[in-house]
Amino acid sequence: MPKLSHFTLDHCHVITGESLHHLLNADNELTVLRIWSCINITKCQYTELLHRIKDENLDVYLEWFGYDD
Numbered sequence: 001m002p003k004l005s006h007f008t009l010d011h012c013h014v015i016t017g018e019s020l021h022h023l024l025n026a027d028n029e030l031t032v033l034r035i036w037s038c039i040n041i042t043k044c045q046y047t048e049l050l051h052r053i054k055d056e057n058l059d060v061y062l063e064w065f066g067y068d069d
Contacts, residue, residue: 007030017045
């Protein structure tokens with residue numbers, strides 16, 4: 001998906017942190033990643049993604065809201 005720039009996941013309970021790292025590795029134009037209420041994405045995984053984005057100087061806006069049943 002080389003033209004992918006915005007990706008929003010809302011209540012997507014099958015996605016994992018590993019999947020999101022693959023998305024960041026992929027050849028795309030990702031600038032916005034929103035993860036809303038996905039049960040398998042914890043605050044710890046969100047923090048890992050934030051650190052990776054910062055450490056690798058990626059131009060990606062990351063928004064996360066934890067799962068709340």
